[in-house]
Amino acid sequence: xxxxxxxxxxxxxxxxxxxxxxxxxxxxxxxxxxxxxxxxxxxxxxxxxxxxxxxxxxxxxxxxxxxxxxxxxxxxxxxxxxxxxxxxxxxxxxxxxxxxxxxxx
Amino acid sequence: xxxxxxxxxxxxxxxxxxxxxxxxxxxxxxxxxxxxxxxxxxxxxxxxxxxxxxxxxxxxxxxxxxxxxxxxxxxxxxxxxxxxxxxxxxxxxxxxxxxxxxxxxxxxxxxxxxxxxxxxxxxxxxxxxxxxxxxxxxxxxxxxxxxxxxx
Numbered sequence: 001x002x003x004x005x006x007x008x009x010x011x012x013x014x015x016x017x018x019x020x021x022x023x024x025x026x027x028x029x030x031x032x033x034x035x036x037x038x039x040x041x042x043x044x045x046x047x048x049x050x051x052x053x054x055x056x057x058x059x060x061x062x063x064x065x066x067x068x069x070x071x072x073x074x075x076x077x078x079x080x081x082x083x084x085x086x087x088x089x090x091x092x093x094x095x096x097x098x099x100x101x102x103x104x105x
Numbered sequence: 106x107x108x109x110x111x112x113x114x115x116x117x118x119x120x121x122x123x124x125x126x127x128x129x130x131x132x133x134x135x136x137x138x139x140x141x142x143x144x145x146x147x148x149x150x151x152x153x154x155x156x157x158x159x160x161x162x163x164x165x166x167x168x169x170x171x172x173x174x175x176x177x178x179x180x181x182x183x184x185x186x187x188x189x190x191x192x193x194x195x196x197x198x199x200x201x202x203x204x205x206x207x208x209x210x211x212x213x214x215x216x217x218x219x220x221x222x223x224x225x226x227x228x229x230x231x232x233x234x235x236x237x238x239x240x241x242x243x244x245x246x247x248x249x250x251x252x253x254x255x256x
Binding site for chain 1: 172173189192196197206211213214215226230
């Protein structure tokens with residue numbers, strides 16, 4: 001039995017999912033470094049310190065990308081000379097920079 | 106322990122920069138074969154792929170271990186010093202690093218098809234994008250470390 005996992009589809013889905021999760025501020029979990037506690041994002045922990053979302057963002061994007069990588073055929077992703085493979089992460093980087101512009105205002 | 110990990114993180118970053126920069130230089134093939142630039146670019150780019158993937162994963166793993174210390178011991182003083190731009194630079198660095206982590210499967214896939222001429226542009230641009238992220242993250246990390254120091 002051959003694997004249907006498509007690395008190219010994973011990367012594409014991961015980038016799109018990362019952008020969505022970031023823009024919607026929807027990490028799957030948060031980490032509270034002061035107490036060293038993880039908590040689901042929908043039931044936040046009452047911490048005296050800050051919460052970290054990055055781990056939850058990466059895991060959420062990967063969790064969305066894994067099934068997509070098994071469902072979407074590789075040939076669709078590498079169509080048009082693989083333009084989606086470099087354009088999508090570039091666009092997602094631009095979206096992240098745009099969302100963070102208030103730090104530099 | 107954290108300082109040791111930070112130094113390891115920096116050293117892995119240097120190795121990763123070297124590998125990716127060599128790969129990118131091989132696309133340009135600048136200079137004559139006997140010049141420094143020519144010799145620097147005269148590498149077999151496919152040979153760097155496994156090293157880049159391994160080093161990138163190691164870099165992200167050390168970054169993930171260091172991140173809580175940054176959040177408590179570095180970001181809080183930055184905010185108290187009204188260094189919003191420094192906090193913003195780190196935010197950009199973390200998201201660029203996270204996005205590039207997801208690009209690794211495509212990067213490895215494209216190089217596994219190094220003989221496919223139709224994917225040449227995508228292969229080059231994904232590699233250049235990965236190198237740009239690593240360079241950006243390295244320089245931002247260097248600047249932030251200069252502001253905060255190791256103490």
